[in-house]
Amino acid sequence: MAGVVEELVKKAGGCAVIDGGFATQLEALGADINDSLWSAACLITKPHLIKEVHMQYLEAGADVIISSSYQATIPGFLARGLRQEEAEGLLRTSVHLALEARDEFWKSTLTKPKPIYNRALVAASIGSYGAFLADGSEYSGSYGDNIMAEKLKDFHRRRLQVLASAGPDLIAFEAIPNKMEAQALVELLEEEDIQVPSWICFSSVDGKHLCSGESFGDCLQILNASEKVAIVGVNCTPPQFIEGIIREFKKQTGKAIAVYPNSGEVWDGRAKRWLPAECFGRKSFDVMARRWQEAGASLIGGCCRTTPSTIRAVSKALKGRDRALISLESSESV
Ligand SMILES: C[S+](C)CC[C@H](N)C(=O)O
Numbered sequence: 001m002a003g004v005v006e007e008l009v010k011k012a013g014g015c016a017v018i019d020g021g022f023a024t025q026l027e028a029l030g031a032d033i034n035d036s037l038w039s040a041a042c043l044i045t046k047p048h049l050i051k052e053v054h055m056q057y058l059e060a061g062a063d064v065i066i067s068s069s070y071q072a073t074i075p076g077f078l079a080r081g082l083r084q085e086e087a088e089g090l091l092r093t094s095v096h097l098a099l100e101a102r103d104e105f106w107k108s109t110l111t112k113p114k115p116i117y118n119r120a121l122v123a124a125s126i127g128s129y130g131a132f133l134a135d136g137s138e139y140s141g142s143y144g145d146n147i148m149a150e151k152l153k154d155f156h157r158r159r160l161q162v163l164a165s166a167g168p169d170l171i172a173f174e175a176i177p178n179k180m181e182a183q184a185l186v187e188l189l190e191e192e193d194i195q196v197p198s199w200i201c202f203s204s205v206d207g208k209h210l211c212s213g214e215s216f217g218d219c220l221q222i223l224n225a226s227e228k229v230a231i232v233g234v235n236c237t238p239p240q241f242i243e244g245i246i247r248e249f250k251k252q253t254g255k256a257i258a259v260y261p262n263s264g265e266v267w268d269g270r271a272k273r274w275l276p277a278e279c280f281g282r283k284s285f286d287v288m289a290r291r292w293q294e295a296g297a298s299l300i301g302g303c304c305r306t307t308p309s310t311i312r313a314v315s316k317a318l319k320g321r322d323r324a325l326i327s328l329e330s331s332e333s334v
C-alpha cells in the first residue's frame with residue numbers, strides 16, 4: 001500500500017471510509033445529469049454543487065473523496081464545443097474543487113475542541129472507456145472488435161497526465177469492466193511514470209467475474225505486477241456479491257482491497273435510468289460494512305445510488321461512533 005494510504009487506513013482504525021455515489025448526490029441537490037457527460041456536465045454548469053457534494057460526504061465521515069471527473073473526458077468536452085485548453089482546465093478544476101472542499105473542511109474541524117475526523121485524501125476519478133461511450137458498456141465490458149489496448153491507452157493518456165499533475169493524493173480508476181482495459185491502464189501508468197498512487201477497481205454484475213465475464217484472478221495478476229497500483233477492488237457492483245469478491249481477491253492479491261458497491265439497482269444504459277432490483281439501504285450497509293472489513297477490505301464506501309446517509313452509517317459501523325452526532329455536539333460546545 002502506498003505510504004499515504006497506509007497512514008490513513010491506520011489513522012482510521014484499520015479501515016478507511018470512501019465517499020458514496022457522487023452523481024447520485026449531485027442529482028439529489030437538483031443537478032440535471034441526463035447528459036452525455038453525465039455528472040461531469042456540472043463542471044461546466046454547476047461547479048458550486050460539486051463542492052457541496054464533497055462537503056456533504058466529508059461531513060458524513062468520508063476519509064477519501066472522489067473527484068467529479070468520472071465521465072469528464074477531453075473528447076467529450078471537445079464534442080461540446082470546448083477548446084483543448086478549456087477541456088484540460090475543467091479536468092484540473094475537478095481535482096481543485098475536491099482539494100478545496102477537503103482543505104476547508106479540515107480547517108473547520110481543527111477549530112473544534114476535539115477533532116473527530118481524519119484529513120481526507122482526494123482521489124481523481126477516471127471512468128472507463130465504456131463510461132465515455134455512455135452506452136452501458138461499463139457494465140458489459142463489450143467495446144467491439146475494433147478496440148485494442150493501444151487505442152484505450154491513447155484514450156486515457158492525456159486525461160491521466162492532466163489529472164495526475166493537478167495535485168490529487170490518489171488516482172481512482174473506476175468500474176473497469178474488462179481485462180484489456182486493466183492491462184492498458186497498467187501499461188499507461190508505467191509508460192507515463194505516474195507518481196501518484198493508483199487504485200484500479202473493477203465492475204461486476206455476477207459477483208464472480210468482471211462485467212466482461214473474464215476472471216478476477218487473471219486481471220489481478222496484471223495489477224499485482226505493477227508497483228504503481230497501490231489498491232485493487234470493485235465498485236458499482238451489487239452489495240450482495242461484495243463479501244464473496246473480497247474473499248476471492250484475498251486469495252489472488254496481497255494489495256490493499258477497496259470496495260464501494262452501488263445500492264443493488266441496475267443501470268439501463270439505453271433508457272439512462274436505474275431499474276428497481278434488490279436495493280440495499282443504509283441499514284444493510286451498516287451490517288455489511290463490518291463483514292467486508294472482517295473479510296479483508298481496507299477501504300469501504302458506496303457507489304451509485306448510495307448517499308451521505310449511507311456513508312454516515314458505514315463510518316459509524318467501522319469507527320464505532322456517530323460522527324454526525326459528535327460533530328454536532330462539538331460545534332454546539334464551541
Ligand atoms: C456509472 S453509470 C450510471 C454512468 C453513466 C453512463 N456512463 C452513461 O453516460 O450513460
Ligand SMILES: N[C@@H](CCS)C(=O)O
Nearest residue numbers: 021022023066070236
Ligand atoms: N465516482 C463515480 C462513480 C460512478 S460508477 C460517481 O460516484 O458518480
Ligand SMILES: [Zn+2]
Nearest residue numbers: 236262303304
Ligand atoms: Zn457507480
